[in-house]
Amino acid sequence: xxxxxxxxxxxxxxxxxxxxxxxxxxxxxxxxxxxxxxxxxxxxxxxxxxxxxxxxxxxxxxxxxxxxxxxxxxxxxxxxxxxxxxxxxxxxxxxxxxxxxxxxxxxxxxxxxxxxxxxxxxxxxxxxxxxxxxxxxxxxxxxxxxxxxxxxxxxxxxxxxxxxxxxxxxxxxxxxxxxxxxxxxxxxxxxxxxxxxxxxxxxxxxxxxxxxxxxxxxxxxxxxxxxxxxxxxxxxxxxxxxxxxxxxxxxxxxxxxxxxxxxxxxxxxxxxxxxxxxxxxxxxxxxxxxxxxxxxxxxxxxxxxxxxxxxxxxxxxxxxxxxxxxxxxxxxxxxxxxxxxxxxxxxxxxxxxxxxxxxxxxxxxxxxxxxxxxxxxxxxxxxxxxxxxxxxxxxxxxxxxxxxxxxxxxxxxxxxxxxxxxxxxxxxxxxxxxxxxxxxxxxxxx
Numbered sequence: 001x002x003x004x005x006x007x008x009x010x011x012x013x014x015x016x017x018x019x020x021x022x023x024x025x026x027x028x029x030x031x032x033x034x035x036x037x038x039x040x041x042x043x044x045x046x047x048x049x050x051x052x053x054x055x056x057x058x059x060x061x062x063x064x065x066x067x068x069x070x071x072x073x074x075x076x077x078x079x080x081x082x083x084x085x086x087x088x089x090x091x092x093x094x095x096x097x098x099x100x101x102x103x104x105x106x107x108x109x110x111x112x113x114x115x116x117x118x119x120x121x122x123x124x125x126x127x128x129x130x131x132x133x134x135x136x137x138x139x140x141x142x143x144x145x146x147x148x149x150x151x152x153x154x155x156x157x158x159x160x161x162x163x164x165x166x167x168x169x170x171x172x173x174x175x176x177x178x179x180x181x182x183x184x185x186x187x188x189x190x191x192x193x194x195x196x197x198x199x200x201x202x203x204x205x206x207x208x209x210x211x212x213x214x215x216x217x218x219x220x221x222x223x224x225x226x227x228x229x230x231x232x233x234x235x236x237x238x239x240x241x242x243x244x245x246x247x248x249x250x251x252x253x254x255x256x257x258x259x260x261x262x263x264x265x266x267x268x269x270x271x272x273x274x275x276x277x278x279x280x281x282x283x284x285x286x287x288x289x290x291x292x293x294x295x296x297x298x299x300x301x302x303x304x305x306x307x308x309x310x311x312x313x314x315x316x317x318x319x320x321x322x323x324x325x326x327x328x329x330x331x332x333x334x335x336x337x338x339x340x341x342x343x344x345x346x347x348x349x350x351x352x353x354x355x356x357x358x359x360x361x362x363x364x365x366x367x368x369x370x371x372x373x374x375x376x377x378x379x380x381x382x383x384x385x386x387x388x389x390x391x392x393x394x395x396x397x398x399x400x401x402x403x404x405x406x407x408x409x410x411x412x413x414x415x416x417x418x419x420x421x422x423x424x425x426x427x428x429x430x431x432x433x434x435x436x437x438x439x440x441x442x443x444x445x446x
Contacts, residue, residue, distance in 0.1 A: 124332030188266030329380025399427035
């Protein structure tokens with residue numbers, strides 16, 4: 001049995017422990033904020049001589065991201081940089097090179113090479129050429145990142161060269177053409193991404209419900225010459241045309257256009273627009289040219305194109321066809337070796353003779369030299385078959401069309417524009433078996 005003195009001692013101990021807890025301070029180590037490695041330092045962003053050189057030497061409506069490029073050159077410690085751009089931007093190449101060389105951090109940049117070969121798109125990225133020149137970094141202008149950076153031969157930086165557009169004029173033109181209630185799907189090339197977003201916002205405010213479609217992994221609203229979002233708009237909704245004679249604020253106009261769907265495409269040419277029209281044959285297409293500041297009603301002969309391509313496929317299905325030539329495009333990264341492996345495996349499965357031909361450009365005269373070839377399958381740009389296939393004396397199929405010719409895939413009434421779209425068939429670059437762009441051992445060329 002505890003004595004009173006023992007109880008008192010225990011009580012004192014508990015009280016002392018309680019007081020100790022009350023007075024104990026807990027110190028927590030504060031985490032230091034880590035610096036953003038992509039943040040451009042003040043030594044570059046606040047360099048007035050650099051800013052002045054950009055403002056006086058380059059067009060103000062074009063965003064060449066010079067500050068970001070100089071920072072990337074610095075952080076990667078590149079001594080030799082290669083610049084690649086489409087022909088429309090090539091006139092600025094030397095100016096950009098001079099600025100990068102002059103304002104490189106610590107003068108580390110010793111040499112700049114300009115790649116002058118034709119560049120149709122991001123699939124033409126010249127990382128292999130740049131590596132052959134001894135470059136440490138390639139800066140590719142004017143296109144989005146199609147070829148994964150993990151597969152390029154040297155580090156690459158993509159500069160979209162976003163271009164400023166008079167969005168207010170664009171919206172005014174559209175609203176004069178299509179009345180309230182018109183449903184608008186806004187798309188364009190990657191240079192006009194900010195204009196696409198701004199136009200969609202403004203159209204919603206003007207009571208024209210607007211969406212920005214996306215063919216992932218491309219940016220929202222972005223369209224390539226071979227890849228476009230497929231919206232699935234039915235023919236009935238598309239055939240009801242906007243009536244420009246109706247007052248845009250009238251009740252009649254609102255009722256008239258409540259179910260009308262229209263594509264609004266921002267671009268200075270038709271090549272990318274045509275991909276969107278092929279993928280959406282029932283959708284009316286209006287194109288706004290930001291340079292001429294005109295809004296035009298565009299047409300594409302989908303049925304004629306499909307008739308020509310079906311004819312080429314039917315020729316390839318003839319039992320007399322024995323020899324196939326497989327063309328792997330070598331212009332940049334147009335040709336995907338993984339797709340080459342798939343095509344070769346298919347032809348072997350169907351007991352067709354075949355060989356591989358490497359070409360950077362595909363011309364009728366070149367292919368006519370191979371008289372024993374019955375059918376060609378080109379793994380470069382599917383639009384080459386669509387746009388130019390009828391100029392060749394032998395069928396020149398895309399990888400999709402070859403799958404149809406061999407009865408591995410059904411003919412699609414809506415011709416697929418999905419070459420760089422996730423979730424597409426074995427003929428596309430982002431199919432799970434093609435993403436790494438390598439020839440698998442079981443399909444290697446012997």
